[in-house]
Amino acid sequence: MIVKRSRIARIARDDFGFDALRPGQAAAIRSILDDHDTLAVMPTGSGKSAIYQIAAALEGGPVVVVSPLIALQRDQVEAVEELDAGEAALVNSTISAGERRDVFADLRAGDLDFIFLAPEQFAHGDTLARLTEAQPTLVVVDEAHCISEWGHDFRPEYLELGRVIEELGHPTVLALTATASPPIREEIVTRLGMREPRVVVRGFDRPNIWLGVERFADEPAKQRALLERVAAEPQPGIIYAATRRRAEDLAAALREQGIPARHYHGGMKAAEREETQRAFMEDECPVIVATTAFGMGIDKPNVRFVFHYDVSDSVDAYYQEIGRAGRDGEPARAILFYRPEDLGLRRYFAAGGKDEARREFERSRVEMMRGYAEVRDCRREYLLNYFGEEYDDPCCNCDNCDAGVAVAEDEAAQRFPLNSRVVHESWGEGLVQRHEGGKVTVLFDQVGYKSLDADYAVAQGLLAPAG
Numbered sequence: 001m002i003v004k005r006s007r008i009a010r011i012a013r014d015d016f017g018f019d020a021l022r023p024g025q026a027a028a029i030r031s032i033l034d035d036h037d038t039l040a041v042m043p044t045g046s047g048k049s050a051i052y053q054i055a056a057a058l059e060g061g062p063v064v065v066v067s068p069l070i071a072l073q074r075d076q077v078e079a080v081e082e083l084d085a086g087e088a089a090l091v092n093s094t095i096s097a098g099e100r101r102d103v104f105a106d107l108r109a110g111d112l113d114f115i116f117l118a119p120e121q122f123a124h125g126d127t128l129a130r131l132t133e134a135q136p137t138l139v140v141v142d143e144a145h146c147i148s149e150w151g152h153d154f155r156p157e158y159l160e161l162g163r164v165i166e167e168l169g170h171p172t173v174l175a176l177t178a179t180a181s182p183p184i185r186e187e188i189v190t191r192l193g194m195r196e197p198r199v200v201v202r203g204f205d206r207p208n209i210w211l212g213v214e215r216f217a218d219e220p221a222k223q224r225a226l227l228e229r230v231a232a233e234p235q236p237g238i239i240y241a242a243t244r245r246r247a248e249d250l251a252a253a254l255r256e257q258g259i260p261a262r263h264y265h266g267g268m269k270a271a272e273r274e275e276t277q278r279a280f281m282e283d284e285c286p287v288i289v290a291t292t293a294f295g296m297g298i299d300k301p302n303v304r305f306v307f308h309y310d311v312s313d314s315v316d317a318y319y320q321e322i323g324r325a326g327r328d329g330e331p332a333r334a335i336l337f338y339r340p341e342d343l344g345l346r347r348y349f350a351a352g353g354k355d356e357a358r359r360e361f362e363r364s365r366v367e368m369m370r371g372y373a374e375v376r377d378c379r380r381e382y383l384l385n386y387f388g389e390e391y392d393d394p395c396c397n398c399d400n401c402d403a404g405v406a407v408a409e410d411e412a413a414q415r416f417p418l419n420s421r422v423v424h425e426s427w428g429e430g431l432v433q434r435h436e437g438g439k440v441t442v443l444f445d446q447v448g449y450k451s452l453d454a455d456y457a458v459a460q461g462l463l464a465p466a467g
Contacts (some may be wrong), residue, residue, distance in 0.1 A: 005030070007058060008033075011054055011058060012050075012054055015057060015084075017083075023203070024040060024046065024202025025042075025047055027200045028040040028174070028200045029055050031200065032051070033055065033059065036197065036198045037174075037192075037194035037198075038173070038174050038175070038197065039144070039180075039188055039198070039199045039200065040175070040176050040177075040200045040202075041177055041185060041199070041202075041387075042176075042200075042201075042202055043178055043179070043203055043319075043320075043323045046202075046203050048178070051174065052174055053083065055138060056137075056138065060137060061112070061136070061137060062110075062135075062136050063113065063114045063115075063138045063139075064117070064136045064138070064139045066117060066118070066141050066161060067142040067143065068153075068155060070092050070094060072142070072143075073116040074090065076116055076142075077116055080114055085113070087106075087114070088112065088113065088114040089103045089106065089107075089112055090103075091104075091116070091121055092118050093118075093120075107131075107134045108134060112134075119158050119161060120157050122160055128164060132168055135171075136171050137172065138171055138173075139165055139168065139173050141174070141175045141176065142176050143176070144158075144176055144177040144180070144188045145178075145179065145316070146158045147159065147188055147191045148180075162192050162193040165192060165193060166193060170195065173192060173194055175192060178323060179317075179319055179320040180316070180387075181388070181443070182419070183443060185199060185201075201389070204319075204383075204389050207380075207397060208326045208332060209332050209333070209334050210332070210397050210398065210399075211322075211334050211379040211395075211399070212336070212399035213336045213338050213372075213399065214335060214336070215338050215373075216337065216338070217339070218339075222337050222339060223253065225337065226309055226337055227257050230305075230307070231259060233305045234304040235287060235304060236283060236285075236286045236288075236300070236303055237287050237288075237306065237307065238287075238294070238303060238306045238321075238324060238325075239261075239287065239306075240289075240290060240307070240310065240312070240321055241289060241290070241291060241309045241310055242310035242311075242342075243291065244267045244291060246310065247291055248265075250263075250289045251289040254289070259286070259287055261285070261286075261287040261288065262285050262287075262288055262289070263288070263290065264276050264277065264288055264289070264294045277298075283302075300324070301327040303324055303326065303327070304325065304330075304333070305332060305334070306322045306332070308321070308322075308335070308336045308337065309337050310342055311336065311338060311342050311343060311346055312346075313346050313362070314365040314368065315365070315368050315369055315372060316365075318336075319387070336372075336373055343366060346369070360447050361447070371441070375436065376400065376436075376437075377394075377436065378394045379398040379400055381393075381395065382434065385418060388419055415440075415458065416435075416442075416463070418432055418433070418434070419431060419432060420466075421465070421466035421467065422463055422465055423463070423464055424442070424444065424450075424452075424457075427447050428445055429445055430442040430444035431443045433449070438453060438454055439451050440454045440463070
């Protein structure tokens, strides 16, 4: 391991220009070099792509990278080329049949180090056969939370990847995601058939992002406050809205105030979406108002604010979205503009078109967002606890900490420690996620998130440590 550590550091420094690797990067690379399937859970902007690039430089290729979006694939190919990390190509619906044949010919000849493709490509009969011939050393599943039916970006095509990995002879697997709560991590590992996996969870704390919630009694007051905030904040910035219509209306309202904002949503033509994204990425458009369609692959370092006009459907989604701010390490702000009535829309979305267990779980995730919006102590502690990271001190960079709150010692934390397993007489087993004011929040395997009064639950025999 000492030799491997020194080799990793040397390659990272000499070939990739890193003064030092982040702890999560180094741990994941070592895991891959030890031939372990690896799940790396690291926030956006933390250099997850460097993990497989450096691992490939040390062990050789080819490396198969499954990535869900064409724009994201292009960015990843360009990143490999800019770093001179090897030869890379992509296979997706935008290339011709002739270009596709050329890519696989180069792969067969050993002239490609990385091939990027969407999971839909495995529907083509020849794709798996061509990849099997190449004998890849590593399969990378990017945005791995897309495989989880409980995740906020579920993609049915991802469900085939476990079978694909086995048919490739199960080379080492690296799954990457920017946000995955403990149960989603378990589902990723299971569905991909990962063997003796190592799970690396690092760096969810983004201390340069100030966290705040502003609460409103009515819609007009909320919109006025948003317009005033945007005008006062350094730009560029992103505003998230729940619906296409609202994104369009807010962008128009900003333009009326002299702010050249544009909207972005899935109902726009592809060319129009691409032009809007390009303008934002190249600083031609300082403010973009978007639905969650504006998501994966947005890697812009100088975003100074991410505002949510509407509450997100889960803490997972919210944290991934605010993580697009401040990737350059400079101060940034994340504000949720909140009316309790707004939760009704998210509850409506959570209830539509699903079986009962899924509806119950998604409703519980909406309630965790309500908990974030209404929490009275450190907001950063709330978020990090949700992702399984201990955080016991005030962050001094959120609105509640600015107001002088303190994270008090909680007796419930002693009875039911964070990340411990508990069992409820009716809801079965679950994982302790949070303590606040004598209450314990548990993510139950079958019914989702529930908050209970710890004293009452113990007195009534409702809740006990599992096992």
